[in-house]
Amino acid sequence: DTVLTQSPALAVSPGERVSISCRASEGVNSYMHWYQQKPGQQPKLLIYKASNLASGVPARFSGSGSGTDFTLTIDPVEADDTATYFCQQSWNDPRTFGGGTKLELK
Amino acid sequence: EVQLVESGGGLVQPGRSLKLSCAASGFTFSNYYMAWVRQAPTKGLEWVASITNSGGSTYYRDSVKGRFTISRDNAKSTLYLQMDSLRSEDTATYYCTRDRDYSRYFDFWGPGTMVTVSS
Numbered sequence: 001d002t003v004l005t006q007s008p009a010l011a012v013s014p015g016e017r018v019s020i021s022c023r024a025s026e027g028v029n030s031y032m033h034w035y036q037q038k039p040g041q042q043p044k045l046l047i048y049k050a051s052n053l054a055s056g057v058p059a060r061f062s063g064s065g066s067g068t069d070f071t072l073t074i075d076p077v078e079a080d081d082t083a084t085y086f087c088q089q090s091w092n093d094p095r096t097f098g099g100g101t102k103l104e105l106k
Numbered sequence: 107e108v109q110l111v112e113s114g115g116g117l118v119q120p121g122r123s124l125k126l127s128c129a130a131s132g133f134t135f136s137n138y139y140m141a142w143v144r145q146a147p148t149k150g151l152e153w154v155a156s157i158t159n160s161g162g163s164t165y166y167r168d169s170v171k172g173r174f175t176i177s178r179d180n181a182k183s184t185l186y187l188q189m190d191s192l193r194s195e196d197t198a199t200y201y202c203t204r205d206r207d208y209s210r211y212f213d214f215w216g217p218g219t220m221v222t223v224s225s
Binding site: 031 | 212
C-alpha cells in the first residue's frame, strides 16, 4: 500500500502562514487530496487533485505538489483552523490516508 | 444541501453481524459512486469499500473482503454496509461518503456511526 507520511503536530500563531507536508512512499501523480477534521466532527474536503479548492472553502487554503511531495498551506491562519489535517491519495489502490497533522494555535 | 446520515452502529460481539445504513439527500443519489470510510478511536482514516452509481460494481479493502458487503438502493437513496464475522479491529466510527468516481476523493461525509466489537 502507498504510505503517506505527515508530521504529527504543528503550533502556529494566528495571522501566520503554515505549511503542512505529506510525503508518499511512491508516486501518486497529482491525485492527492486534503481534508480538515475538527474534534468530534467528520472530515471535510478542502483540496482535491493537489491544488483545486473545494466548494465553499476559503481562499486562505491552498495546495501544491506532484509525484511524492505535497503541501497544504494556510495563509493567514485563523483560530477556527484548529483541527487535524489529513492527506489522501487515489492514484494507487487501495486509496490511503496520511496519519494526520494536528494544528494547534498558540 | 447534501446530507448523509448514518445509522445502525452499536456494540456487537466478535463473530456477529451488523448492518449500517446511510440516508442520502440533497443530490441525485443514483448519479454518484458512494463509499464507507472508517476511523478507529484516536487513529487515522481508512477506506473500507466503494460502490458504483448503478451498484453493478463493488470494491473492498483486503481486510474486509469476504466479510463486508456494500450495497445501495437508488429508489430509497440509501447506502448499506453489511458487516459479518466482525473482529475487534473493526471497531471504529464508520463514515458514509460521496465518492467522486474519476479523481476518487470523498467530497461529502456523514457524521458517522460508531461500531464497537467487544465481548
